[in-house]
Amino acid sequence: MIDVNVMTLENGKDYIITDTVADNNNKYLFLMGKLNKNDIVIRKIITKDDGEYVVKLDSEDEFAEVMTLFLDKHKGEKNE
Numbered sequence: 001m002i003d004v005n006v007m008t009l010e011n012g013k014d015y016i017i018t019d020t021v022a023d024n025n026n027k028y029l030f031l032m033g034k035l036n037k038n039d040i041v042i043r044k045i046i047t048k049d050d051g052e053y054v055v056k057l058d059s060e061d062e063f064a065e066v067m068t069l070f071l072d073k074h075k076g077e078k079n080e
Helices: 060-073
Strands: 006-008 014-023 026-033 040-048 051-055
Touching (some): 026 060, 040 060
Antiparallel strands (some): 006 014, 014 026
16 A cells, blocks of 8 residues: 555645655645646645745746756656
8 A cells, every 4th residue: 555645725625745846945745636636736835933834836937946846856757
């Protein structure tokens, strides 16, 4: 059996954490819908008041930067 991490977002839906990347003290989560594999979202983890919180990205520019990080992380990997 495969152990997966699942989290519920603000929309009430459950998502599986499929990958993470970090950059400049930020950590980003790549999430896939538990019931719908085509439901993909990216969230950022922030630290505030001694706790960690999952929030939406700030802008389309941040989204583009995170996608570049993800692509760089997996560059050269072959699809299986």
